[in-house]
Amino acid sequence: MHGEVAPGQALTLRGIGKEFGVSMTPAREAVRRLVAEGALFLSSSGRVSTPELTHDRIEELAALRALLEVELASRALPRAHMALIERLQTINGTVAEAVVKRDAVGYIRSNLEFHRTLYLRAQAPAILAIAETVWLQLGPTMRALYGKLRRTEPPHYHKLIIAALKAGDEPGLRLAVRSDVTQGLKLLIR
Amino acid sequence: MHGEVAPGQALTLRGIGKEFGVSMTPAREAVRRLVAEGALFLSSSGRVSTPELTHDRIEELAALRALLEVELASRALPRAHMALIERLQTINGTVAEAVVKRDAVGYIRSNLEFHRTLYLRAQAPAILAIAETVWLQLGPTMRALYGKLRRTEPPHYHKLIIAALKAGDEPGLRLAVRSDVTQGLKLLIR
């Protein structure tokens, strides 16, 4: 999810088991779960690897993020108090740090934490769970995306999200979230 | 997914293995996958059962169906030719048969086939896959829903969906799909 593994990276059950000090059995169960969630790709011969997403697939996942996260933000809006907004601003500071340090994993991780913190307020665990499986599927690709970004400042749309939350502006919030989750991925589908 | 198992039904690895003539290992992997997809509930002690959904959870899953399936239908619309519409009408006949026979599983199965047939035209496998995991989560609950329905004719909204497809009427299609997937579930969340 955090882009620690590159797209197309192959994994073996024995390798995973050795890495975490367990036998093949728990490694198999973990791998099967991640395959079911779309986070790993299972070849016809049973080999597993992180997925290499096609442009079409990235477009779909971007559309899914937009659909799901706009809904989550909209549900969170009426419950977003000042304490939450302050927390979001703090996390946004962490995002900025990762940007200046050019820390891809740290950037992805704190960026997702920003979103998750907001969406937790939506009190919609089923929707959030599905949004997180989408993040999982995009993880390796997001790392590749970061390499193409030549950014030096934290994401502009995060500020728009916070402003819309403060103002209680639902249309503005929906637009800001849609733009934020769509913007980056657009770089990858051309 | 088709409501063959009632909500809250307990399952054991050895029982599943015996039922399908395999050892515990494949049963474990299948169960773990279904748990990951939300189709089965895993208790803290490791026992698995079909989920008993709360009203809040049903409301969320209904909202998810609306979000995802409206998008899928919208994407399918420009590709929906006459052959597809005729196929949908045929399936709708199967739905009607299941209704008169009071066959819950047959009704759920053919109803979902109606939707899947339409959505396959959307050429959006990632979105469809997620919609299907939502169906999976609702399976046992849909069976309970069917018991509360005193219906004697096929779903009205399917006809509206077909009419909107014929007319190329996207707003009408979106409304018809949203109504169709929401209507039934509403009975359960009160």
Next chain:
DNA sequence: GATCGCAATTTGTGATCACATACGCAAATG
């Protein structure tokens, strides 16, 4: 008659094994 406690049994977990298959590398061939 209801509740509590204990024991027998069921159940999930992690490990290991045998086996079939697929992969990768190197040698051979054109």
Next chain:
DNA sequence: CATTTGCGTATGTGATCACAAATTGCGATC
């Protein structure tokens, strides 16, 4: 030098086992 063939090895699969934990059912007790 490129392509193919063949072999050794790595890898996934399904089965089985030992063990710990939890559930169940029965009997005792109040």
